[in-house]
Amino acid sequence: MVKRNPLLEGLKLTLLILASVLVIYPFIWMVLNSFKPSLEVFVNSWWLPQNVEWKNYIDAWTKNAISTGLLNTLIIAVISLPTVLLLSAMATFALSRIKFKGGEIIFYLFVAGNMLPQALILIPLFVHLNNLYLLEIPYAGLVIVYIAFGFPFHIMVQMPFFNAIPRELEDASYIDGASFSVVFWRIDLPLAKSGVVIGGIFQFFYTWNEYVFAHTTIQSTKLRTLPLTIADLMLRQQQLAQWGSIFSGLVIAIIPCIVIYMLSLKQITRQAFLGALKG
């Protein structure tokens, strides 16, 4: 296995570099154009801006309601993200550590949710939320939807982490008279933390970018989430033609994702794929 063909190595590296450029250049293009005046986008699209236009960012932030969208998304994320993680961890704890009849069926019931086609649920869910008057309370509909539709993913991801905890650790506490909730908070949750965190990272990206449910349930302009604001900005461009500011809107929206991505890179690439999916 030691012998390496330099030609083959060169070819491999070329392929990888090519793939990376294809992935990353659109992104660089977006950042570059976000600093250009709208007219320059047409004549000088693919290289450094000749005149730097900071106004794009101010326009995107104030006139084009990126700030409102950001705030709405943030509110929804702050409520739904910890809730879905905690409730999923509790359910996974019950399904993994407290054995009982029917537990396995409930687990598969949850996991099956990963395969539901989103569009199918859209209509009955919309009707259901409407009947429960949840569409009229700001944020309530989306918060509930993001929580309820998060369970299948989180329980699937967290399960192997809970399963891996040695029983002996818990037994010692139970003999000392500890209750289930003490064992959950003191022993299992800390040990399964990385599974919860990985799920949380993905849930953040999901909440930050979700469009379909938001588009269906939000009617008021003031309550629009970030993806809706971005999409709306795009669809209005035919009249507005503020091309520079749509690029800067995209950049603002994506910055939190980049920060979280950079911070969690190791967790995602190592644990999520080498650990969780392999069981």
Next chain:
Amino acid sequence: MSDIYHRRRRKVYAILAFLLPALGLYCLFVLYPTANAFYMSLFQWRGVSGIKKFVGFDNFIELVHDPVFFIALVNNLKIFIAIIIITPAISLLLAQILSTGTKGTGFFRSVLLFPNMMGSVTIAVLWRLIYAPKFGILNMFLRAVGLGHLAHSWLGEISTALPCLIVIMLYRSIGFYTILFLGGILNIPNEVNEAAYLDGAGAWKTFRYITLPFLTQNIVVAMVFLIVNSFNHIFIYVQLITDRGGPGRATEVIPSYLYEQAFEYNRFGYGTSVGIFMLILMFVLSMAIIRPLVKKSQ
């Protein structure tokens, strides 16, 4: 005796307390609407406040004869076939390359996975701009390398709109599957590869008879995701990039047709029957693709 009784009762309470919040919300907001979809597909129903009329399987009969639905179905199947073949092919190649420990593996990994985190809306808007006829980088690039005659309105023409959407789906997903397969490849015990090498197996044979069989589990996971996504992810792209299925119906897919029927024409019953058809189709496709794979691995 009473001690055991107490412990049992405590256990029941614990199960209820830990499981019920999640299970309750899940039943109320995921399972109930799903079950309700089956029921709703049997009605002719115009909007939330409209009158419901029971029509039995009429919606499904109409569906079978609906020429637009047929277009959506064919388009959706084209997308499905393209991504279920191209995604694993490219991802396996990249994963195989990354697994040999070329320089900068960590860097390439993080770059390739990045589009997966960007989110569908950002990707949709970005790619719409990339394909834009005047300042999009695709046409810019073609003009720069002297292929200016190939530059055209990529999303505006019937022949190129659908392939353009497929490219976007590949852009978003290939990194994810590369990392998924890479995990599987790195889990193959070294001795197995060494034994194959000593037996004189070349790169292709090692890949075919060692790597692939070891990856079956990962490939099954990938197939499940790919099937679901060829009906879920595509929806946003069609809504935002080709303005709900255009030009004409060239990029109409099942979810976008469902959305149009339900939320634009207020045909909630008919829209749901489109959704039920999609659910059954996804189930059949999953069975057809995953069962042989699982059988092979046993």
